[in-house]
Amino acid sequence: MEAEKKAISLLSKLRNELQTDKPIVPLVEKFVDTDIWNQYLEYQQSLLNESDGKPRWFLSPWLFVECYMYRRIHEAIIQSPPIDDFDVFKESKDQNFFESQQSIIALCTYLQELMKTIEDLEDNQLKDEFFKVLQISLWGNKCDLSLSGGDTSSQKTNIISSLEDLKPFILVNDMERLWSLLSNCKKTRERASITRVDIILDNSGFELITDLVLADFLLSSKLATEIHFYGKTIPWFVSDTTIHDFNWLIKQLKHSNHKWMSKCGVNWENHIKMGRWVYLDHMFWTLPHEFSAMSQVAPDLHAELQKAHLILFKGDLNYRKLTGDRKWEFTIPFHQALNGFHPAPLCSIRTLKAEVQVGLQPGQAEQLSASDPSWMTSGKYGIFQFDGPL
Numbered sequence: 579m580e581a582e583k584k585a586i587s588l589l590s591k592l593r594n595e596l597q598t599d600k601p602i603v604p605l606v607e608k609f610v611d612t613d614i615w616n617q618y619l620e621y622q623q624s625l626l627n628e629s630d631g632k633p634r635w636f637l638s639p640w641l642f643v644e645c646y647m648y649r650r651i652h653e654a655i656i657q658s659p660p661i662d663d664f665d666v667f668k669e670s671k672d673q674n675f676f677e678s679q680q681s682i683i684a685l686c687t688y689l690q691e692l693m694k695t696i697e698d699l700e701d702n703q704l705k706d707e708f709f710k711v712l713q714i715s716l717w718g719n720k721c722d723l724s725l726s727g728g729d730t731s732s733q734k735t736n737i738i739s740s741l742e743d744l745k746p747f748i749l750v751n752d753m754e755r756l757w758s759l760l761s762n763c764k765k766t767r768e769r770a771s772i773t774r775v776d777i778i779l780d781n782s783g784f785e786l787i788t789d790l791v792l793a794d795f796l797l798s799s800k801l802a803t804e805i806h807f808y809g810k811t812i813p814w815f816v817s818d819t820t821i822h823d824f825n826w827l828i829k830q831l832k833h834s835n836h837k838w839m840s841k842c843g844v845n846w847e848n849h850i851k852m853g854r855w856v857y858l859d860h861m862f863w864t865l866p867h868e869f870s871a872m873s874q875v876a877p878d879l880h881a882e883l884q885k886a887h888l889i890l891f892k893g894d895l896n897y898r899k900l901t902g903d904r905k906w907e908f909t910i911p912f913h914q915a916l917n918g919f920h921p922a923p924l925c926s927i928r929t930l931k932a933e934v935q936v937g938l939q940p941g942q943a944e945q946l947s948a949s950d951p952s953w954m955t956s957g958k959y960g961i962f963q964f965d966g967p968l
């Protein structure tokens with residue numbers, strides 16, 4: 579109880595600093611990333627003129643301040659042993675999973691049915707199925723909890739039957755290019771050589787299920803032979819996946835009473851055991867840096883990603899970090915907005931929740947603004963935006 583009181587008082591202090599637009603203060607508790615965070619704060623300070631004073635909540639770049647808030651929430655917890663490994667968002671993440679049960683059952687059933695025939699599918703049928711699981715994973719990204727202020731945001735309808743209706747909401751659609759890349763890898767792959775797809779995960783609960791369905795499909799269709807997943811080392815943006823969420827979810831499936839749900843759980847645990855699925859984390863994903871800084875700030879992670887044949891970045895926050903969260907012209911090429919970040923061919927799979935979007939056709943953004951003013955932030959629209967081999 580003493581620890582809880584302490585954490586709550588630290589969190590109240592944080593809320594007060596935020597609400598009254600106080601200066602952003604350095605982190606105090608020693609942790610693996612404390613020095614890097616404090617250096618980044620100094621860098622933000624260096625961008626200001628003398629007369630502008632200190633970085634502050636209402637004034638500093640949103641990407642930085644928002645990441646900092648989640649890191650400070652974590653600081654309040656690590657300063658309060660013995661509850662220093664408590665995940666303040668765990669309850670809402672689990673709730674999202676339980677409330678999406680029906681949709682999860684539908685997905686697991688769909689996947690297991692598909693598995694029965696996958697070996698016999700013609701190329702064009704396989705491509706159709708690939709596009710379906712990609713779209714499932716895209717719309718899975720609607721269900722994050724930070725946008726709803728932590729309120730429930732689960733998937734209640736059957737996503738598979740909605741795919742056709744949702745197609746007009748895909749603003750950039752590079753699915754064909756993903757197919758070309760992976761089907762080419764499959765055709766030209768020598769026996770015993772590998773095709774590795776890395777998935778930079780976003781939210782736990784329903785979205786994670788959709789990503790694992792995609793990952794399982796990639797293996798079963800032989801479009802890939804190995805999947806590396808990256809999650810977050812600390813609780814992040816309410817719903818983001820940590821290793822505990824990842825393991826918890828697979829266990830839930832495995833012990834489910836539903837035949838196909840538990841089959842998925844068993845298969846997925848097996849993928850992990852056999853090393854076909856590898857879960858990794860790295861502190862870089864919970865730093866405030868944009869991805870073009872990765873080769874400098876986290877050269878080990880950058881080198882690791884270079885070994886992938888394709889990297890899929892799930893979610894809105896990853897898109898903001900890919901593009902540096904800048905006020906780009908809507909028509910600027912994605913490649914340019916990446917600002918030199920290209921460890922391997924990569925694709926963003928995200929629903930739009932923040933006011934950054936590049937690579938649109940001339941006039942497309944203007945048309946959307948006229949017909950649907952909240953198009954950039956409602957999560958109603960989505961993209962598959964690919965930056966291919968150089």
Ligand SMILES: O=P(O)(O)OC[C@@]1(O)O[C@H](CO)[C@@H](O)[C@@H]1O
Binds near residue numbers: 719723725815895
């Ligand atoms: O990365 P996700 O889960 O798709 O979305 C997270 C996110 O919507 O939450 C924030 C709102 O607080 C947005 O800035 C951010 O992009």
Ligand SMILES: [Mn+2]
Binds near residue numbers: 893
């Ligand atoms: Mn998220």
